[in-house]
Amino acid sequence: EIVLTQSPGTLSLSPGERATLSCRASQSVTNNFLAWYAQIPGQAPRLLIYAASIRATGIPDRFSGSGSGTAFTLTIGRLEPEDFAVYYCQHYGTSPITFGQGTRLEIK
Amino acid sequence: EVRLVESGGGLVHPGGSLRLSCAASGFTVSTSYLSWVRQAPGKGLEWVSVIYRGGNTNYADSVKGRFTVSRDNSKNTLYLQMTSLRAEDTAVYYCARDFAGYCGPSNCYVGAFDIWGQGTLVSVSS
Secondary structure (H helix, E strand, O other): OOOEEEEOOEEEEOOOOOEEEEEEEOOOOHHHOEEEEEEOOOOOOEEEEEOOOEEOOOOOOOEEEEEEOOEEEEEEOOOOHHHOOEEEEEEOOOOOOEEOOOEEEEEO | OOEEEEEOOEEEOOOOOEEEEEEEEOOOHHHOEEEEEEEOOOOOEEEEEEEOOOOOEEEOOOOOOOEEEEEEOOOOEEEEEEOOOOHHHOEEEEEEEEOOOEEOOOOEEOOOEEEEOOOEEEEEOO
16 A cells, blocks of 8 residues: 655645645555645545646646656645645555545645 | 535444435446545545446445445436444545546556545444
8 A cells, every 4th residue: 555645744824925745655656646636624625636747627727746756746836815725645546545644734 | 517416424323324325417427437535524535435437346445345335327326335334434425536547457446536526424423
């Protein structure tokens, strides 16, 4: 089983700042099959990025994903109020799929 | 509009059973890969089960032998039959459409999830 470790646990930033979230895998992620989701408390997760760097439909271009192998990054260019949420990474394509423990992005 | 709507959650005693439903609209369940993902209170996401396009299924080790995923193509609905429920099964259960899963010559693999339902809460307590 691939263990995904996200850092930091909590990130405190102000609107307009840039956010950088990390996801590290315990072994190489096949074909860079790595997705990112955002979850506002009380709501379902929303897909942001898949295949490490491809934005999902309707996701603004301030969200970008990068990385390969065991190290992946989600960058949010300029934070909007609606971006403050919990972010999860997930690997797929090998069994079982797993999620990281999440990074909470909070307003400073 | 592509949408998933779960129902059937509630309070159940340890050892009890519950069936969750997930009604799909805007797409066809019979030609999709669909998963259940759960989230315990204040915790992260945990994949639970999948039903692939061909009807084959797979489960997380934590629920194998206790949960059964199925679908009714005529109702365009996904189900999760849960038995022998435990306190640690307490969670919000989401159904989700998998757009990136695939089946190879000998195995199928779960992908990523582009559509999620709003979730239904299952509480297991005496």
